[in-house]
Amino acid sequence: MALTLAAASVGCFATGCVGDLGGGSLPWGDDGTNPGSGNGNGNGSGNGNGNGNGTNPTGGGPGTNPTGGGEPGTPAAACERGFNELPDGKGGFNVEAVCLPPGSFDxxxxxxxxxxxxxxxxxxxxxxxxxxxxxxxxxxxxxxxxxxxxxxxxxxxxxxxxxxxxxxxxxxxxxxxxxxxxxxxxxxxxxxxxxxxxxxxxxxLPETPRPIPAGETITVDQVKRWIQADKATVAAADAEFIKYTSLHEIHNKGATAEELNVARVGLSKALNSTARWAPVIVNPVDVSENKGIVYRFDTRNYWGYNKGVTKLHFGGSDDDVFFGRTSVNYLGERVGSDVTTREKYRYKAEVEEDPSFAKLVWGRIRAGNVEGATDSEVLPPYTDGFKDADGYIEASQLVYTVTRPDVYNAIMAIPWYAQDLEDELGVIKDEGMKSYEYMVTKQAITIDSRMYWRARTKSGGFYWKTWDVFTGQLEGNVQTIEQAYEQGQIRFPFWAHPIPKFIAGTGGGVTAASLSFVATLAQPFNSEPAGCDGQPNYGGSQFLNCRYYTGTEGLQQSAEEVIWDLPNGLQGYSLWGGFNQRRVDAFVNIVRDPRITRNDADAVITSRIGFASTDRRLNTGSACIGCHADGMNRGSNDLRDWLDNEGPLPKGEHGVDSWIDDPEVVAQVKELYPPSTVMRPRMEDDRRVYLAAVSKIKREMILGTDKNVYVEPTIWTIEWAQNFYRYAPTRSN
Structure with missing residues (x-):
């Protein structure tokens, strides 16, 4: 997306910025060491020597080389990129977050x-x-x-x-x-x-520096002295945008030197991951005499860019909206069932500098996660670490708050319907359903299989959208998906119906022609379409679960997850439901976050269907960031690979039998579903974008020569906050 910014101001509003991410909208060509120059027209400023024709946004065209046209590039020497590139055994490279340079260990x-x-x-x-x-x-x-x-x-x-x-x-x-x-x-x-x-x-291994020794307590008075000294240097016109955050509680509670590095990276990553339209990575600035404890940040660096948003919409659960549960927005205003039609973002075509948006976002952050999903009451804000009287926010509290699903949805200005997001991002749909590259993976993080696609955006970026479905109750004593497949009780519709049927969702101007919403397993209200073979759903008789695909319009038994690249190179996330509507969470009978069900038995975690585990749902924001620690997670296009190689495609009435011997359908499947040899390099391309951005955080926020973190830093800091403040586990926490 284009930026209407003065050339002199593109960098940032205050010190601590990292330079622009290369020559295009993708972070390639950084310091001449990275391949291509972005925007799908790379002319090889780095090692990849890319001469892409524009169909592949990484400058490599539709070929198999993930780093540009021609022969694959070579890895950067001594981890200069901040991430690793290792041979994939097929003439290309895989991208990894951790890179240990020569000489750093034996x-x-x-x-x-x-x-x-x-x-x-x-x-x-x-x-x-x-x-x-x-x-x-x-x-x-x-x-x-x-x-x-x-x-x-x-x-x-x-x-x-x-x-x-x-x-x-x-x-x-x-x-x-x-x-x-x-x-x-x-x-x-x-x-x-x-x-x-x-x-x-x-x-x-080299020793990790610790400017303040373990066991030495850092007092609030010391934190305040550092802040007051820095405030004296801040111009009056900037003061309302300058905020301070401190890691002294994490230090005082005995975090190791390495864990403090994780928290520093987690702090910057959380701020930059919620910077919806900011063009570059900006790191907070140490104001604690290089002790790595107290950091200053300017809210305009993250939220001072806007596309015409003047009010933040309710960020909470659509369940609260549609089923009349008690809920108010962060301003204390009652939220009614008509909120999805009343609240519609009308984005401008261009991004503009807008300090007022930074004020709006900060006000929402300060309110806490009061709009999160609930069954019967308003949530407490959970903002214990906002120390207004002392002039700072405890660092883990800040990371925790901006990644709560309701806060995240609001400050990222995610609209009520996926079609509106796709329009704003400029998802390319010029070739109809052929605009997307489709995949079906048998074993993902979902309860059943997963269908998903990769699209391109007009800015040269990427857009991934998944389709996960309720698998419905199984007959007899069958308890696992594997047992169901063995007995022919195949519920996942895209084995038998691989050509996606786009249908209308509800609201937001979604139509079948919008190529945004796909028929899966119909879940009609008080009616059954032909072939449904329905039965009451888990909540009783109000809805009917279709056991098998009908291809009809209406409410669907589905959840969609979306990932796209932000202008600064990190990733944005959103969850969508059975109306193509924005959600804060995904039901545990579709997908589960293993981190929040880690104490459940193996059978529950891995393959049992239904609400077999505690109803701790996968949340927008924190769960997405935690799962996608290295950017795009890898997957295989099992449908295509098994089709090509006579692999274990599900057979039977609800498997591939209806089309496997039809040459026209097989040809269409092959056209829509590229093999893994094509899609894996796409994923590495997208990982490279993300890891290049993360490396700009790690280089400045990590103390010492080892510029790696070995856990996802944001989720580590979130969990530290949850334990430190003893926040009750809920659906949105």
């Missing part, structure tokens, strides 16, 4: 210890997918070449705190491909192996 010692500890577990249990000899699904940490496997495993290990290593977390929290007796056993085996590996490597 690599030979690490390789030897890796081969003796973690590597045997990976070979035995992960090489079926994560090896160049098989599927080559990144990360390739189980490759038959131990040196390549070692390089990938280094991106998933925390030598200083092994329990936080992704290799361990994938078993203990995500329940991914667990081996042994169960996930608890797999977690224990992997943790023991990683600890043994770390024991050999940790002594060679």
């Amino acid at each position: 690599r030979a010692v690490s390789l030897k210890a890796f081969q003796e500890t973690v590597y045997p577990l990976l070979l035995d249990n992960c090489s079926g997918c994560h090896s160049t000899s098989t599927d080559a699904q990144a990360p390739i940490h189980a490759d038959l070449n131990p040196e390549l496997a070692h390089e990938y495993a280094l991106t998933r290990v925390n030598f200083r705190k092994p329990v936080d290593s992704k290799l361990v977390v994938r078993m203990g929290i995500d329940r991914h491909n667990c081996f042994g007796r169960d996930c608890k056993d797999a977690n224990a085996q992997m943790l023991a192996a990683v600890e043994a590996w770390a024991a050999a490597v940790a002594p060679t």
